[in-house]
Amino acid sequence: MSTSTLASTWFRPRLPNPKAKLRLFCFPYAGGTSSIFNNWPRELSAEVEVCPVHLPGRESRFRERSFTRVGPLVETMAQAISTLMDKPFAFFGHSMGAILGFELIHLLQREGRPLPFCFFASGRSAPQKRLKTAQTFHLPESEFIEQLRRLNGTPKEVLEHEELMGLMIPILRADFEICETYSYTPGPKLGCAITALGGAHDRDVPSSHLAGWRDHTDSIFSQYIFPGDHFFLHSAEKQLLHTLGQELARLSPRSN
8 A cells, every 4th residue: 555545544534634834643532533633734733734543443434444453553554644844733532542653753753753742641540640440342342332331432322222332332341441451661751842721621631630641741831721522623612712722823843
């Protein structure tokens, strides 16, 4: 597969914007799809091209096998993003997506490749603050669904839709396996700004753990808290996008 085809498979923008001055690559939470970023191109500046990652196993890639480990997934994304680094760019990752963005930047940095000017780490404790939790990805189906219910990220009507859950559970199990088998290895600080984003009522990501992202940058660090729980990126979407727009304008190399 050519690098251009690989890029369009993995990072196809929902609303192509060839006149954009910068790109925002977006990485979803476990079970999330690129469609969670559908509103973003309309809400952000016309100078920003929003490029969500299209992960295997979902949407147009539903026939492809999902990844279950961070390393191979990040290595493949690093190949896919190669041809899209011709403009300044930033990363946004929520929950599982923050892990993917963080490890992808480390890989790019190790290889001496261009880095994002900012990494938006959303809804995720800093890697060194993350407590080990019990693995749930292999639970029996009824227990696994109860875990999803507790996390409050899957609508009740979806949880109760047997056919839909039959399609979703393999994707969710794979993503949970990514998160629950991920092991942080300390490394050099990142040569990009980090903006940490959290929900005021997120029980799993306390503010002190969010602040730990400060330890991973040699550049500017900022932190913002929004109303809502772990899924504040939906409930407080307008506030979040307003802040993202301001931060992109402030941190972009074009404004410095």
